[in-house]
Every structure is written in C-alpha cells, then in structure tokens.
Amino acid sequence: MIGMSMTITEKILAQHAGLEEVVPGQLITAKLDMVLANDVTAPVAVKEFVKFEVDSVFDRSKVALVLDHFTPNKDIASAEQSKQVREFARRHEIEHFYDVGKVGIEHCLLPEQGLTLPGDLIIGADSHTCTYGALGAFATGVGSTDLAAGLATGEAWFRVPESIKFVFHGTKFQPWVSGKDLILYVIGKIGVDGARYQAMEFTGEGISALSMDGRFTMCNMAIEAGAKNGIIAPDEKTFAYLEGRSKRPYTVYTSDPDAKYAQVFEFDVADIPLQVAFPHLPENTKSVQEASGVKIDQVVIGSCTNGRMEDLRMAAQILRGHKVHPHVRTLVFPGTQEIYRQAMHEGLIDTFIEAGVAVSTPTCGPCLGGHMGILAKGERALATTNRNFVGRMGHPESEVYLANPAVAAASAIRGQIAHPEEVV
C-alpha cells in the first residue's frame, strides 16, 4: 500500500496544504474554500482586514457574510455593525452576502445554498462553523483576526488534530430520539472539553440512519465538547441532499479502515434515551424522565442547531391539536427563508399559530441572549439551542435547559419538562 493511512479529517487537511500526508500535531498552512463571518464577528474582522492593505478579498466567490445574529437589527449599535458589513460586502462585491429578507441562520443557510460541499476546507468566525462537517467537509470556527487573514490571503494555519471515533451501532432508536440526543449523550459522556483540539468523527449504522438534518445537529455541537471539528463521511443521503444545491465539483473523502484514532467510543443507539442538558453546561445531561416536572417559562425552537425542516416537523407533529401552556411563551425560529416557506406550505406555521406559538423571521436572536426572547431574573427556558451557560439567554440568574424539538414541544404544552409521550 502506498502512503500512510489517514482519517477523513487528515486527508482534507493534507490535500488543502498541498501535502501527500499529514499527522496529528503537525502545523500546516492550508487553502480555504469558504470563509464566513456574521454581523457580530465581521466588523472586527473588517477592521483587521484593512491592515493588510490589499485591494480585494482573496476570492469574492469564496466569502459568505451573513447578517443573522442581531437582525433585524435590535438597536442602533447593531444597526451600525450591519451597516459596516453591508458596506464592506458592496465594496468588495462579495457574492454570498445575505441581508434581511434573504438571510437565514448561517449554518442552516450555507449548506442549503450549496456553498459548503464535501471535501471543502471552511473557516468561519463563529464557533458553530463545525456544522458543515456533516457534509464531509473540514469546517472549524475561528476568531475575527484569523478570519481577516483568511479573507486577505485565502489561507489559514492549522494544527492537525487527533481524531476521536464515535461509532453508533444499530438503528433501533428510542421514540423521538434525534441527532440532538445522540450528541448531547456524547457530550454528557466525555464532557465539555472531552474532545478539546480534536476531531470528532461520527460513524456507524446509527449515523447512516440519521437524516442530513440530524447529522448537521450532531456536527454543530462538536464545539460543545471542545472539538476542532465534527465530521461524517458522505453517503447516499449526502449526495441526495446536494442534488440541485451544489454548483461546483466536490471531492469525497473517507477514513482509511486502519486510520489511527486517539480514542474510539462505541454506543448502541437503542441505549440512548431522550436527553436534557441542565444548567449551566451542555455536559450536564440527564434523561428526559429525570428532568420531568421542571417548570418552565419559555420554550425556544430553532437556532443553527435545530432550526431545520425535520426539527419544525417534529415540533408541529406534537403541537398539532394542542395549545401551549398559558404560562409558557413559545417561540419558533425557522432557520432560513426557504425553511420558513416550506413550513408554511406544509401547514406547520398554521399548526404553530393555532397552538399559541410565536413564529419569527430567521435570527440567532435569543440563543445568545441577543433579542427576541430574553429571560428575566429567575426565569427558566427549555431550548433546542446549543448552550446553557450562565446568562446565555438573558439575566445571569435565568436558566436554560437544552433538548430536542419534540421534548421542547411537549414541554411547551405541559408547562414543564415533559416526555413527548405525555402529550401524544
């Protein structure tokens, strides 16, 4: 056999660094296929970009600027940030610039628009950039200065990460269990720094059985275990998803059978119950039964973690014919305009409104305590988002519990954390 065995992550990094092979720990400089920033991180990046004194970005077709965090702008300071990014996008004729009316939550939007493809190397000034690993890409979050350097040079430096393999055996999922439960379960097992600096590779029959939406959710939350990236090798479901979306050729990489892993974890999906992460870390996971009865004031369904069609369908399936509890403000954030419209065509929006749910235009909004659903002192939310840190959704003495959309919908009806079977 020629060459050494490599993981999918190592192969993508090697190819973009112009090397035959790479090993964990190696520092490389690699070419970028897509560079992403949003209304919160791009202004800082733009300020740093100017210092490069270059006339243009490295490739205006490989840059995405997405105004999704504090939009539609919540205040003057946020409006100023959006304005800066908008002006930069116009000046540099950025091809993939998304403003209000076209914008979606970045990590729902970019794959939907076919801007992130298998084999790509992507950096984004947003920690949840790791979402695109679900397509078999290497994607990782960086800060604004790294992003500025990427915008100017089309390159970034990386330390090749060790890989951890997570094998999910079987396909007999417990009822309502989704990608969210699988990833919360993993984070509960390994902790919020259990994969620090490393690649999380998800594989096995259980992953093959997951929808693309479920896979995006899993890779999205790799950062919550401290990982550099999450990744899933492309398969028939990936190719079906890309049909009609991809506008450029892409390369499919898979791990060699004898590739080296720092650790291997094996689970049977049948053993994984619905998960709830308690405040104030995503690793504080329990089964939904153990969380049952916790009173809540707000439910948020959406975000880059769970704002896709499968998520909205799952929530609507539970809410249909029910009313949300009078003490629970329930908010749904479709991830993109396309998702919003599809949900409308399927009658999901009707279901939500009939149930007493507020449906919003796509925004990151309350997930990061920005706007559109901020919690008061002592209030408690159950959210399908990704983080439950102190003060994440509002007052420092408020609390966020994390779960999947089915648990969120059931809990909205009951006024307390509930198993979907309690209401259907």
Next chain:
Amino acid sequence: MIEGSVWKFGRDIDTDVIIAGRYCNIPDPKELAKHVFEDLDPTFASRFVPGDVIVADSNFGCGSSREVAPLCLKAAGVAAVAAPSFARIFYRNSINIGLPIFEIPDIAKFFEQGQKVRIDPATGLVTNLSTSQSFTAAPFPEFMEKIMAAGGLVNYASERLGGSKA
C-alpha cells in the same frame, strides 16, 4: 516581567461569562471591559486592578468564537491568563491579539485568590510569590513564536503576502 495579584477562576470558564452576548455589539474594547465577567460577578470590573493576573482551571475560554472575549480581558488590563488548558478558539484568538496566556498543568491547585504572582514571559516561569513555588509553562510551538515575534497574526500573514506593511 508581569507581577500582580491573582484572580482565581474555576474550570470551563466560557466566553459568554467573560463578555455576555448582549454586549457583542459594542465596538470599543474599553467599553467592553466595563462588563468583563459581569454575569459571574457584577463588581469584578470595578475591583480588578490593571496588571493583575487570572489563574483558572482547565478549558478556559470555551464556547463562542467571539474575539471580543480576549480583547476585553486585554482592555481591562489583564496582564496574563494561566490555566492547565485553553479552549482552542480562545487560544488562537489570544495569540492573534496579544493577550499573554500560559498553559501549566494543575496550576489552579497552587494559587489562591489574592496571592501575588510573577511571570517571566520570556521563559514561561510562573512564581507564586506568596508560597515561593515556581512552575514552567509549556513552550509555544515555534510557528506561534513567529506569529508573536511578528507582533500578531496580521503582521505575520502580511509578510507571507509579501507586503511591506507592518
């Protein structure tokens, strides 16, 4: 030479508690610094003395990629952060913007709030002046030394571009 009092933190200090999301639309680091660690301790910013040092437990800076987290620590006058480990985006951001960070196994066990610390950035030698114990930080990879020697990532990458600009 860095010399100051220790401000002690636990493990998994996330960037949301360093600077809350609701302040991420403030462009001026000095303004941001007024809200540093506000959700953990609203009096922190007014009590912190520029030049003092943060000693924390593992995984400091986890969560969001917001570069304003190390930026506002720097603007608040945090002279250095020492911890057994840093979350990777925070680590990169700190190198890129010039916030001195030091990785030392178990360091949090050897410092209490308010003790005096001295750090020699050139050698990575960290001394607890209150107990006279010394520790050595893991050296940075040569590549990162180059970034720091160039005065940050912007300068380093500019040189790669062949620009004459600083």
